[in-house]
Amino acid sequence: MHSLTVRYCYAGAMIVFAMLVGGGTQQGLWSDHLLQILLLPALYVGLIGVTKSRFSGITKGLVAAILVVILVQFLPVLRSAELPGILPSSGGWSFFTPVPQRSLESALFALTIIGFALFLSRFSERELERLLPFLFVGFVLNVIAGLVQLSSPQLPDTLDVLPYIPSIGLMANENHASSLAYIMLPLLAFRYVVRDGRVWIYIALSAAIVFYLFAVGSRAGMALSSAVAVLSLAWFKTERLALMPRISLFGAGLCALLLISALFGFDDSNATDIRPVIFATSWKAIQTYWLTGAGLGAFPYVYPSFETLEDVLPAYINHAHNDYLEIFLEVGIVGVLIVGLFFGLIARSFRRSLLAEAAALSILALAIHSLVDYPLRTMAISVLFAYFVAVILSTNPDNTESSRERGRRPSRSGQRRRRPRTTRDGPSPEASAGN
Numbered sequence: 001m002h003s004l005t006v007r008y009c010y011a012g013a014m015i016v017f018a019m020l021v022g023g024g025t026q027q028g029l030w031s032d033h034l035l036q037i038l039l040l041p042a043l044y045v046g047l048i049g050v051t052k053s054r055f056s057g058i059t060k061g062l063v064a065a066i067l068v069v070i071l072v073q074f075l076p077v078l079r080s081a082e083l084p085g086i087l088p089s090s091g092g093w094s095f096f097t098p099v100p101q102r103s104l105e106s107a108l109f110a111l112t113i114i115g116f117a118l119f120l121s122r123f124s125e126r127e128l129e130r131l132l133p134f135l136f137v138g139f140v141l142n143v144i145a146g147l148v149q150l151s152s153p154q155l156p157d158t159l160d161v162l163p164y165i166p167s168i169g170l171m172a173n174e175n176h177a178s179s180l181a182y183i184m185l186p187l188l189a190f191r192y193v194v195r196d197g198r199v200w201i202y203i204a205l206s207a208a209i210v211f212y213l214f215a216v217g218s219r220a221g222m223a224l225s226s227a228v229a230v231l232s233l234a235w236f237k238t239e240r241l242a243l244m245p246r247i248s249l250f251g252a253g254l255c256a257l258l259l260i261s262a263l264f265g266f267d268d269s270n271a272t273d274i275r276p277v278i279f280a281t282s283w284k285a286i287q288t289y290w291l292t293g294a295g296l297g298a299f300p301y302v303y304p305s306f307e308t309l310e311d312v313l314p315a316y317i318n319h320a321h322n323d324y325l326e327i328f329l330e331v332g333i334v335g336v337l338i339v340g341l342f343f344g345l346i347a348r349s350f351r352r353s354l355l356a357e358a359a360a361l362s363i364l365a366l367a368i369h370s371l372v373d374y375p376l377r378t379m380a381i382s383v384l385f386a387y388f389v390a391v392i393l394s395t396n397p398d399n400t401e402s403s404r405e406r407g408r409r410p411s412r413s414g415q416r417r418r419r420p421r422t423t424r425d426g427p428s429p430e431a432s433a434g435n
Contacts, residue, residue, distance in 0.1 A: 008127060011120060012134035014039060015383060019138030019180070022379030023171035024164035026318075027105040027297070031163050032379050036112045043115025045122075053121040054394035056349075062341055063114060069331055069338070070107045073097040073296045102297030113382045120390035128391050129355055132187060135384065139184050142169040143212060146177070150215055168216050171380065178221025179366065179375040181209050182228045183384060186361035189232035194354050202233065227253070228365050235361065236354070254364075275321050275372060281306050282320045286329050293332030302329065319377065323370040343367070349392050359388035 017038070021031040046053070050060060076093045097103040120128065146169035164172040171177040185206060192202040206229035213221040231253045238246050285294070285306045294302045300318045320326040327335040350360035366375055366385065375381045 004127075007123075008130065010041070011123070012131055014042065014116070015131065015134045015387065016138040016141075018383035019135075019142060019380045020170055021162065022381075022383065023166065023169075023173075023176065024162070024379075025172050025176070025374070025377055026164065027102065027109075029163045032109070035379050035383075036108055039112050039116055042119035043111060046115040046118025049122065050118060053118055055118070055121045056345075056393070056395050058341075059345060059393045062338065062345065063118070065334075065338055065341075066110065066114060069334060070110060070296065073103045073107065074100065097295035097298060099295060099298050099301055102301075103295060106297040109379070109382070112379075113386045116383060117386040117389045120387060121394045123390070123394075125353065125355075125394075128387075128394070131387065132191065135184070135187060135387070136191075138380075139180060142171065142177070142180060145169045146212065146216065168218075171378070173378070174216065174218055175220070175369075175373050176375050176378050176381060177216065178213055178218045178224065179369060179381055180384075181213060181221060182225040182365050183362040183381070183388075185209065185225060185228045186232040186358040186365075189229075189236050189361075190355055190358035193233060193236045194358075199233070199237075206233075224365065224369070228361070232358070232361055235357065239354075274315070278317060278321055279325060281308075282322070282325045282329055286325065289329055289332060291332050293328075293330050293335065296330050298330055299326050319374045321373055323374050323376060326374070346392055352392070352395075356392045359391040363388050363392070 014035075018035055022035055024031060050063075053060065055063070074095050074097070077096045078093055095103075120131075123131075145166070149166070149168060162170075166172060167174045168177045169180075171180060188205050189202055192198050192205070206225075210222050210225050210229070213225055231250065234253060235246075235250055238249060241249075281303060282299075285302050288294075288306075289302070299320060300316075303317055303320075320329065324336075324339065327339060331338075346360060346363060350356050363385070366381070369375050376385055
């Protein structure tokens with residue numbers, strides 16, 4: 001029991017700490033390295049004890065494929081060979097990746113998240129659900145920091161200890177602060193709509209979050225959070241409907257969400273104007289490196305060589321602002337297959353519990369956001385992403401009571417289950433007779 005408590009407290013502390021100092025978007029931040037060091041025990045336990053993971057065999061195969069892709073980056077290749085995905089060189093042997101330092105940074109980032117997901121996959125259903133308060137605490141602390149910042153613009157000067165300048169709250173990027181808000185909404189719906197049946201609390205909290213983003217000035221964050229809040233409420237309030245009508249209704253809402261994304265974008269108007277240029281240039285690079293990729297983390301080094309004079313932008317382009325294009329460019333067709341398999345597993349497993357459905361809604365919102373931004377490039381969002389993956393893809397081999405059965409769903413007879421009445425001295429005589 002003591003070891004379970006330590007494991008639970010460690011996981012919760014890492015989630016909160018990541019949400020406090022993991023809001024930077026650049027590579028090489030000491031705060032990210034500190035998180036990676038602190039998550040080494042989770043990585044070790046997750047990899048060494050992979051046989052005890054509740055991930056299915058297919059999921060473990062997906063993890064193995066990602067690890068192989070990372071390993072390939074540091075294998076020696078003959079640079080004079082003319083192969084797609086290998087940058088021109090004067091010849092000789094070197095790492096496959098042309099930028100070992102950036103590849104190492106990306107590899108450490110990915111290994112940390114994979115290790116944490118494997119670590120969490122050893123948790124029971126009840127333990128995973130008990131971690132939710134830690135997510136809420138981390139979010140509330142971010143909101144408090146944001147409110148203080150709005151009331152006192154000098155707050156960033158008091159956070160010089162961080163290796164990045166917080167834009168709002170404890171996040172360096174306003175869009176990623178919005179990401180932190182909208183991925184909380186499905187979890188709040190699970191907590192207050194499913195667990196407590198207090199819809200009014202969920203509506204009040206959702207309205208407060210949207211109002212907070214209004215104060216921040218994130219129009220896109222307001223739009224996306226409002227859409228996610230409505231979709232989450234609709235999804236859980238229609239849980240007694242047949243699956244296909246439910247999916248059809250949700251699909252209509254999802255189309256509305258995509259329309260909102262297209263109309264409002266996820267950044268200011270100037271950045272929105274340059275995204276089509278970035279996408280087009282990235283696609284030209286992909287046509288050269290589509291087979292094996294240009295190398296993990298190599299995007300900012302490959303991208304400039306495909307810019308035309310008319311497409312050269314005044315801003316430094318460090319990401320494609322589309323994670324799918326960036327993965328395709330850096331890892332090649334294997335990266336596309338890995339992403340496709342991942343979403344296939346999510347689609348197959350998200351119905352396993354009500355908490356898994358909430359986590360899937362959060363991942364869906366991140367997946368849509370990733371079409372025009374890179375929210376998963378921050379440790380804060382990625383650590384939460386690892387939690388969502390563990391919730392959805394962990395199987396339930398020991399037949400412990402899942403969150404779907406422990407929810408407020410009525411029994412087969414159509415009546416809600418009632419606990420036996422108890423007296424001061426124990427169960428009532430009626431309950432004892434029934435047993």
